[in-house]
Amino acid sequence: MKQDILIGVDLGTTGSKAGIFSTEGKMLGSGYYEYFCTYPKPGWVDQDVGLVVDSAMNAIRDALDESGIDAGRIAGVSFSTQRCCTIFLDEHNQLIRPMISWMDNRPIEEVKEIDRKVPFEKYLKITGFPNNTTWMLPKMLWLKKNESESWKKTRKVVQLQDYILAAMGVDDYFCDVSDARYYGLWDPYAFEWSEELLDAFDIDHDLLPEIKPSGTLVGKVSSEAAARCGLKEGTPVCVGAGDQNSASVGAGAVYPGYMFVSLGTAGATGICLDHEYRDKTGRTFVTNHPCYGDWMLEGYQPAAAGVFRWFRDEVTRLENAYAESSGENIYNILSDMVASVPAGAKGLVFIPHYATAGTPRFNPEARGVLVGMTFAHDRNCLARAYMEGITMDMNDMIHSIRDSGNEIKSIRILGGPTNSKVWNQMQADMYGLEVDTLELADAAVLGAAIIAGAGVGVFKSIQEGADKMVRLKDRYIPDREISAVYEKQYKLYCQLYESLEKGGVYTSLAEFQNSL
Numbered sequence: 001m002k003q004d005i006l007i008g009v010d011l012g013t014t015g016s017k018a019g020i021f022s023t024e025g026k027m028l029g030s031g032y033y034e035y036f037c038t039y040p041k042p043g044w045v046d047q048d049v050g051l052v053v054d055s056a057m058n059a060i061r062d063a064l065d066e067s068g069i070d071a072g073r074i075a076g077v078s079f080s081t082q083r084c085c086t087i088f089l090d091e092h093n094q095l096i097r098p099m100i101s102w103m104d105n106r107p108i109e110e111v112k113e114i115d116r117k118v119p120f121e122k123y124l125k126i127t128g129f130p131n132n133t134t135w136m137l138p139k140m141l142w143l144k145k146n147e148s149e150s151w152k153k154t155r156k157v158v159q160l161q162d163y164i165l166a167a168m169g170v171d172d173y174f175c176d177v178s179d180a181r182y183y184g185l186w187d188p189y190a191f192e193w194s195e196e197l198l199d200a201f202d203i204d205h206d207l208l209p210e211i212k213p214s215g216t217l218v219g220k221v222s223s224e225a226a227a228r229c230g231l232k233e234g235t236p237v238c239v240g241a242g243d244q245n246s247a248s249v250g251a252g253a254v255y256p257g258y259m260f261v262s263l264g265t266a267g268a269t270g271i272c273l274d275h276e277y278r279d280k281t282g283r284t285f286v287t288n289h290p291c292y293g294d295w296m297l298e299g300y301q302p303a304a305a306g307v308f309r310w311f312r313d314e315v316t317r318l319e320n321a322y323a324e325s326s327g328e329n330i331y332n333i334l335s336d337m338v339a340s341v342p343a344g345a346k347g348l349v350f351i352p353h354y355a356t357a358g359t360p361r362f363n364p365e366a367r368g369v370l371v372g373m374t375f376a377h378d379r380n381c382l383a384r385a386y387m388e389g390i391t392m393d394m395n396d397m398i399h400s401i402r403d404s405g406n407e408i409k410s411i412r413i414l415g416g417p418t419n420s421k422v423w424n425q426m427q428a429d430m431y432g433l434e435v436d437t438l439e440l441a442d443a444a445v446l447g448a449a450i451i452a453g454a455g456v457g458v459f460k461s462i463q464e465g466a467d468k469m470v471r472l473k474d475r476y477i478p479d480r481e482i483s484a485v486y487e488k489q490y491k492l493y494c495q496l497y498e499s500l501e502k503g504g505v506y507t508s509l510a511e512f513q514n515s516l
Contacts, residue, residue, distance in 0.1 A: 003075040008448030010080040018059040019445040020067040025469030029067025031059035045101035060229040076236040078452035080246030080444040081160040084182035089156040107138035128286030137184030169222025173209035178245035214290035215455035238455030250443030252470035257409030267304030283360030299359030299397030341384040350389025360400035365510040428476035439471035
């Protein structure tokens with residue numbers, strides 16, 4: 001039987017999605033299962049990794065069923081996974097505790113400890129990242145200090161990529177080169193673990209997985225996994241990439257200067273570089289690109305479109321009720337509300353740091369802020385302010401990348417918000433650059449399929465796979481007058497944030513919230 005079909009699976013923050021693809025990039029079937037996070041304390045975020053794996057297996061089965069494709073035609077499977085999820089395993093490869101999410105901010109004291117041992121500039125020079133609560137090293141140190149018995153049992157510390165590969169039947173734990181950086185111990189310029197950092201924090205090599213380039217064939221689907229997901233036993237399994245790295249492939253951002261902007265639960269930007277780059281300010285960060293030998297200059301926000309979902313659920317309940325009764329899409333209604341208000345939301349400025357601030361601010365104490373309210377503002381103005389604030393946060397990242405001197409040649413925008421023409425045009429106007437949407441918005445799923453294709457030899461390279469499978473849809477051109485409004489709003493946005501940070505408001509507010 002001809003093996004001419006590829007599978008990509010994205011294990012995201014709130015759900016797993018599988019896609020069945022032809023080698024021309026047509027999606028033939030898909031499956032999706034949601035799961036949840038738990039919040040034991042303010043700032044703490046855990047997940048049940050077993051539930052995540054179950055969801056992925058079920059999504060693959062549903063995608064196969066929907067496609068009607070014989071599983072024997074599958075040439076290979078690969079995974080896109082949420083990055084920086086910390087999983088602790090014992091000597092029998094059993095879970096010791098729930099997976100600590102990338103959104104978790106518990107190791108604040110451990111970040112300070114890292115700063116004391118390895119000063120900011122040195123850590124940044126080695127890793128390409130600023131020290132932050134998101135990464136795995138501070139979470140490992142947190143477990144060692146606060147759950148010492150669990151740490152004593154720990155024999156492997158892995159991420160979701162490594163864990164799902166093993167669940168599919170791969171004999172060992174392999175991490176893709178793009179995810180390796182999230183341990184906080186990886187040198188992305190030398191493509192190896194930093195011996196200096198391992199020694200400084202007494203981390204044994206044996207605790208860590210083996211690092212492989214994206215697209216490396218590392219095993220085959222086991223009989224147990226086949227029974228769970230519907231694939232044929234023996235189907236090739238390839239190392240994939242972190243979700244945003246995979247999305248860069250699925251967006252075709254596989255050449256220098258090509259950028260993606262993703263508005264999902266979290267927000268992310270990434271631009272492909274063919275040269276080493278170190279941001280001395282620490283405002284952006286560097287990972288290895290899935291195209292081995294290249295890099296990605298990245299930015300991320302812990303919350304993006306998820307903030308708009310909050311607005312939908314908590315503020316527009318009347319519109320939600322109408323959508324449910326009428327059968328209309330609530331996001332179409334919200335887009336119409338936004339479109340009814342001119343750019344600038346009648347003077348409102350919104351900072352969407354509902355889950356702290358990531359790039360380029362990196363402030364775990366930052367919170368969401370809405371400023372400028374008067375009696376002249378209504379829910380439509382609020383809807384516009386929220387959409388603009390989320391987009392402005394992405395613009396803040398793009399500004400930091402442009403300020404780095406790296407040329408942006410193309411922007412592809414991703415995520416559910418690309419279903420809104422209003423939001424797409426807002427991004428073009430806000431960034432002051434042309435933006436393209438994709439025929440397939442699920443770029444991370446497509447990227448994983450492309451990586452699988454390169455891994456099993458369907459394509460000569462990841463770049464060739466992207467050229468053949470990625471399709472652009474619509475182009476949005478910025479309105480210069482509206483862009484000028486957003487430039488003024490951006491200055492206010494920066495002034496507002498900096499006043500709150502320098503004035504100690506965020507710190508005092510965080511302390512107050514933690515005291516309650």
